[in-house]
Amino acid sequence: MFYRLRHNFRLSIITMLGVCAIGGITPFAVFRFLDGNTAAGVADTLIMVSITATMVYAWVTGDTRRSGFIMALIACSGGVAVAALLGNVGLFWLYPPFITSFFLTTPRIAVFINSAAVAVLILGDIAFESTEHMLSFVTTAVVVSACAYIFALRNESQRIRLEQLATLDPLTGVKNRRAMEEELRAAVATHERNGLSYALAMLDLDHFKKVNDAHGHTVGDEVLMSCVDVIERNTRQSDQLFRYGGEEFVLLLPGVEDSGMRAVLDNLHRALQRELRDPDGPVTASCGLALLRSGESPDEWLDRADAALYEAKENGRNQIRVADEATAGSSEKVETEV
Numbered sequence: 655m656f657y658r659l660r661h662n663f664r665l666s667i668i669t670m671l672g673v674c675a676i677g678g679i680t681p682f683a684v685f686r687f688l689d690g691n692t693a694a695g696v697a698d699t700l701i702m703v704s705i706t707a708t709m710v711y712a713w714v715t716g717d718t719r720r721s722g723f724i725m726a727l728i729a730c731s732g733g734v735a736v737a738a739l740l741g742n743v744g745l746f747w748l749y750p751p752f753i754t755s756f757f758l759t760t761p762r763i764a765v766f767i768n769s770a771a772v773a774v775l776i777l778g779d780i781a782f783e784s785t786e787h788m789l790s791f792v793t794t795a796v797v798v799s800a801c802a803y804i805f806a807l808r809n810e811s812q813r814i815r816l817e818q819l820a821t822l823d824p825l826t827g828v829k830n831r832r833a834m835e836e837e838l839r840a841a842v843a844t845h846e847r848n849g850l851s852y853a854l855a856m857l858d859l860d861h862f863k864k865v866n867d868a869h870g871h872t873v874g875d876e877v878l879m880s881c882v883d884v885i886e887r888n889t890r891q892s893d894q895l896f897r898y899g900g901e902e903f904v905l906l907l908p909g910v911e912d913s914g915m916r917a918v919l920d921n922l923h924r925a926l927q928r929e930l931r932d933p934d935g936p937v938t939a940s941c942g943l944a945l946l947r948s949g950e951s952p953d954e955w956l957d958r959a960d961a962a963l964y965e966a967k968e969n970g971r972n973q974i975r976v977a978d979e980a981t982a983g984s985s986e987k988v989e990t991e992v
Contacts (some may be wrong), residue, residue: 657784663813664718667757668725672709675702694739701732722758730755730771737781745781745791750796756806764806768799823897825875826882834896834904838952841906845946852946853915854955855905856963857885859930860938860971862901862923869933877932881939888925889918904956912945912976919943927972938972945977 659666683698705728712721729751737744748771755764772795775781775788782788786792821833825878829837841852859865859881866874877900885895885905905922907915919941930937946955958977966975 658732664722668709668721669714669908671754672706675705685837697735704728726755726758726767730767734771734774738834742781753802755800761803761806826879826897828894831898842952851911853907854944854959855919856959857903858943859901860942865932877937882930884925888922915943940966941974942966943976
């Protein structure tokens with residue numbers, strides 16, 4: 655729970671607003687019912703229940719984009735409704751939604767929602783005691799929204815940058831090991847939920863240390879980047895490539911069965927044999943394959959692919975080994991030709 659809150663900013667905002675709805679609006683709803691203002695009490699209750707339901711939906715589904723939009727819409731429209739029922743006192747309830755809408759959804763949509771709320775108040779002449787009162791509210795609403803807009807843009811830019819630093823390999827530009835662990839967990843969860851098949855390939859460049867020793871790390875880096883280029887040109891857009899470490903890469907293949915997995919990697923292996931070079935000649939690769947099993951953890955799945963890769967390297971390199979579906983430790987060889 656706390657991990658998701660720390661690593662998902664929008665979910666944390668949704669949760670904060672949901673908790674505030676429960677803790678902050680409930681006393682007002684109770685007071686208004688006791689005070690005989692049933693309409694306002696019902697409005698507060700509906701707002702609280704709607705926001706809470708949206709928060710629960712976000713936690714259950716993980717769909718923070720849609721949940722954020724719905725919550726921003728509920729908060730602003732609820733604020734307008736409260737202002738219509740309570741008069742100018744109700745206008746104060748709109749400032750929190752004006753700010754949080756920029757963190758619940760995209761800045762462009764937040765501007766639209768906030769502008770629509772202000773327009774409804776103006777056109778309906780809701781809660782304003784005078785023209786001066788209306789202009790004062792509109793001015794403060796614009797200032798608050800503008801500040802939130804600038805802060806949201808800056809925050810989004812920093813978030814994207816930090817996400818790139820945390821999940822992308824700086825040399826090759828592909829996702830790193832940390833991102834791989836997240837994607838493997840997601841793949842296992844998807845497989846358990848709807849049965850979508852996944853395959854995992856671990857690739858290791860053969861005798862790569864000799865490349866660095868003979869020609870330096872600059873040439874070695876060029877070989878690694880060329881390897882990534884060959885892999886990306888010979889795999890699907892839905893496939894995900896990760897740099898596992900050094901000269902080792904992991905390829906996640908969604909929606910493939912045993913034969914499809916073998917065909918994809920056989921084609922990729924041939925492409926690497928044809929195209930990957932250092933100043934001394936071809937650079938080959940060994941590969942281990944494993945199809946995801948039901949009930950298998952990400953670590954177990956990765957270990958089977960790693961064991962298949964180890965066999966490929968121990969039995970002469972420049973070949974593909976497929977983890978046996980019957981026995982976790984054994985594998986079978988897939989012959990390839992140059």
